[in-house]
Amino acid sequence: MEQQMVTLADVARQAGVSASTVSYVLSGKRSISGPTRERVEEAIRRLGYHPNAGARALASSRSDIIALMMPLRTDMYVPVMMEIALAVATTARSHGQDVLLLTGEEGPEAVRRVGASGLADALILMDVELEDARLPLLAQTGRPAALIGVPAEPAGFTCVDLDFAATGALCVEHLAGLGHRDIAVVGEAAAVYERRTGFAERTMEGLLRRAGELGVRVLHRPCEGGYASLTATLDRIQDERPRTTAFIVQNESAVDPLLSLLRRQGRAVPEDVSVVAVCPEQVAVQAAVPLTSVAIPALEMGRRAVELVMAKARPGGADGLAAAAPQVDLLAPTLTVRASSGPAPAPSPG
Template sequence: MVTLAEVAKAAGVSPSTVSYVLSGKRSISEPTRQRVEEAINELGYHPNAGARALAGKRSHIIALVVPLRTDVYVPIMMEIAISVTMAARQFGYDVLLITNDEGPDGVRRVARSGLADGVILMDVQLDDPRIAVLRETGTQAALIGLPRDARGLACVDHDFARAGALCAEHLAGLGHREVAFIGYSPAVYQRHSGYAERTLTGFQEAAQELGLRVLHRPCEGTYESTAGALSRILADRPGTTGFVVQNEGAIGPLLSLLRTSGRVVPEDASVVALCPEPLADQFSPRLTAVTGPARELGTRAVELVMSRLDGRPTDEVTLLTPVLTPRESSGPAPVT
């Protein structure tokens, strides 16, 4: 392992000068700084995290609180986590993963230990109890999600309310008047997950303005739960011709169940999904889908944390614009 002394020898400076370049505690001339940085890159030197914390009062670690639940879509969460890690490395930071099953206590532990310089929260609830800990401890943080009260917080999220509205507008434009929304499991709504509640609210409000009759049915995402949701929808509203699906696990079962019930997609029933584009392209017919850039969420969250750590507090809410891409799963409402 390359040592600080070896970097100093290669750069022709003292070990303390290398330390000052790394910590930024003293002003170093630009030529000297360049020599040190070139030596660091050539030798592949990686400062010890503990030493960096003592020298610069920073750990150069960001804690990412990731959801550990069976009712979240893991590929999206992993994509966000990877983008956070890659963006953090651009700032010379590493990422410590914390699972959200620790709740507020986990955030408090990280904040009080000095283990991480900042925190990024995922799977944000409308009244998330972890936010009180961030405010109490003064932790520099960014939220990938939008709570009910975002005052004093830096948040980035998809505009889920607009995403829900896009689904209603698309189906209404095709002449559908009876529409069902198949959502996540009841537990997701019981804990008031922002992405689920905001999507549903946006859909319902737009549907009301457009004169649509709508039903919302939670669903666990299994074949059996999807069959039960569809059965209830058709029993309550047999004239339903449009389906919006936010639960990724329910998409395949719904398409299969519609076929076995004699309903051809999109001639008899249109399906619009809120899901990533690669998933939309996997099904037959290819899904009309509302999507958003998952990687941008992670990148922007890191930028917000770094801005706060650099003394530039950023109290803002950034909502990424969703896009609806029409494909083969939606079409004009059947003429009756």
């Protein structure tokens, strides 16, 4: 026989109190005496009562939901974004929170809708641009929020991200230390730079600055990824910088095509040309030639974003985004040396 759903009225009868008293115990809106509270809590345990989420939200003015804004774009590497989303969802559950996933490209309108509806107690934004149109509205919601990414002006926002500027610098330092002086960067799709996505711009900023300090020439070419686009990009690089001896790749979908095309051209990795990537560990390890790489700490970024937003949501925590000073949590990059990078080849005679 199917078990009947336990109601708040059932708990009230079991505890010998009114339904409103049970509601007050659940919401904490009124002070209830210790013995009465204990009777209600014992009745809840005995009956296995689980408050309806909607009723709980009405009673407490809380939904126990975090909205995760994760625009799914064709020019972004979705597996990394989903890994971050999984970390957000798992960490949120450990705090008794559920996650509302918003994958559309609505931008400010989605922030406005969530803020006005009370659907979520807090918000986490991904795919942050340097001049992100969502941020002014996010500040107006007054809800606890965190960004996975760093805008150009982070004042008043709580952010977590890999330190992409340091990541770019680290890749150049590694190759320069091996004697490479002409490096080509195979970047993200052109649209990623056109909308000034933070992680891509900051990588190039740090990379170019360090290259200048080390006397390394850098040629940066965006790439859509895939064999056709990579073939055209590689041909262009070889025409423009025929002395290129190393590649830095920040485009997961370009990794396998690049290694394949170099092999077809008879260019051995790393004897003839070195390759360093900014990519997930799994992509680097499973490549045809295990890649020297800086890993994307997706799980840590998602976990930290939830921890930061929950700290703001706790009583006594920072009120929404009101603080003027930014809280920017940058994760230090680690470069793991594998089989794809080696000393620069000796220049050809003449």
